[in-house]
Amino acid sequence: MASVQGYDVEVVEGVRRFVEREVLGKAQALEADEVYPSHIVKGLAGLGLFGICVPQVYGGLELDIPTYAKLMEELGYGWTTLNCFINGHCSASSILAKYGTEAQRTSLLPRMASGELRVAIALTEPSGGSDLQAIRTSATRLPDGTYRLRGNKIFITNGERAGAVVVLTRTGRGKSAFSLFVIEKGRAGFRVGAHARTMAHRHVDVTELNFDDVIVSADDLVGGVEGSGLAQMLDALETGRIAMAASAVGLARSALKSSVDYAAERSSFGQPIGQHQAIQGLLADMAAKTAAARALVHEAAQFKAQGQRSDMMAGMAKLFAGEVCAEVALNCVRIHGGSGFVSDFPAERYYREAPYFILTEGSNEIQRTVIARRLLKGDAQAIGL
Structure with missing residues (x-):
């Protein structure tokens, strides 16, 4: 593998070429089309991107976290809908690769790596989102060793098209109250509910998932042991937050380029608007902050790759990159003026997509709390501050 700055250059270049060929200049039309972009999803599968976090022995790419982050940046540069197809699935595969039983890995990971089986993460509930300890979905162990799963999840990305879900449930009390189950669809009582109407990513199904006395076996319990679900999920979320931060950097880069191009082409008062000091100030700030966000994401990815606890670094990357x-x-909308308010230009799409990276994988308000608590505990030295 050729690498620079800690990531696999060849893999990243392959994705960049795919984005240039299939997505750039086409994202507006792809989003407006009523037809699901199956050819794009097949292209992602052909690149092996559903196997980013799957070990090579199971048919995956087994890429390191810095390369994963760089890939997400390049996908986000093209169309952040692509990131939504990939990220939750990669979180699920990383959980199974790291914590799953050998039977779970053998059964699921090869199909996940190829894209044959897409897997969603089911966390959020009507009573709680970023506060995972507030969830109420429960899995009660029955005398025959099976579990009865009851509960309702909402805002589940790819909830309709995923063939299986990794679901966080209560199986006890206290710190060991939570467990993860991986459940393929087709079980009695497991159904997809209402679809949410979202302001962006219209081809990404965001749904309710209902578990009405679903009977699951002990073989479906991730790792085969109760009580480890919260730690398993939080570990995956650290990587997921870095991936979302990288996606936000990609979108910011795209918005910046669109702004620079428009400022060079559009004229007012006899000169390109890019010659006006007010526009120049906006462009300078946009470029500086995007570059800073990218650097922070890269540092967070390197930190996580070293195997260290990364909730603070991942939280800082997501917080800063999302806000930037x-x-x-x-x-970008300001620079485009009235053109930024119509769908002929991508500026309005950027504006609709950007809030996603403030809200998902733990809201930025939660990230601030996590960061502050770690600082107050004296943990700043862990990241060199």
């Missing part, structure tokens, strides 16, 4: 993305997207 939203600011850059808004400034």
Whole structure:
């Protein structure tokens, strides 16, 4: 593998070429089309991107976290819908690769790596989102060793098209109250509920999942042992937050380029608007903050790759990159003026997509709390501060 700055250059270049060929200049039309972009999803599968976190022995790419982050940045540069197809699935595969039983890995990971089986993560409930300890979905162990699963999940990305889900449930009390189950669809009582109407990513199904006395076996318990679910999920979320931060950087880069191009082409008062000091100030801030966000994401990815506890670093990357993305997207609309308010230009799409990276994988308000608590415990030295 050729590498630079800690990531696999060849893999990243392959994805960049795919984005240039299939997505750039086409994202507006792809989003407006009523037809699900199956050819794009097949292209992602052909690149092996559903196997980013799957060990090679099971047919995956087994890429390191810095390369994963860089791939997500390149996908986000093209169309952040692509990231939504990939990220939750990769979180699920990383959980199974690291914590699953050998039977679970053998049964699921090869199909996940090829894209034959897409897997969603089911966390959020009507009573709680970022606060995972507030979940109420429960799995009660029955005398025959099976479990009865009851509960309702909402806002589940790829909830309709995924063939299986990794679901966080209560199986006890206290710190060991939570467990993960991996459940393929087709079980009695397991059904997809209402679809949410979202402001962006219209081809990404966001649904309710209902578990009405679903009977699952002990073989479906991730790792085969109760009580480890919260730690398993939080570990995966650290990587997921870095991936979302990288996606936000990709979107910010795209919004910045669109702004620079428009500022060079559009004229007012006899000169390109890019010659006006007010526009130059916006562009300079957008570029500086996007570059800073990218650097922080890269550092967080390197930190996580070293195997260290990364909730603070991942939280800082997601917090900063998400906020920068939203600011850059808004400034892109400002620079486009009235053109930024219509769908002929991508500026309005950037503006709709950007809030996603503030809200998902734990809201930015939660990230601030996590960061502050770690600082107050004196943990700043762990990241060199």
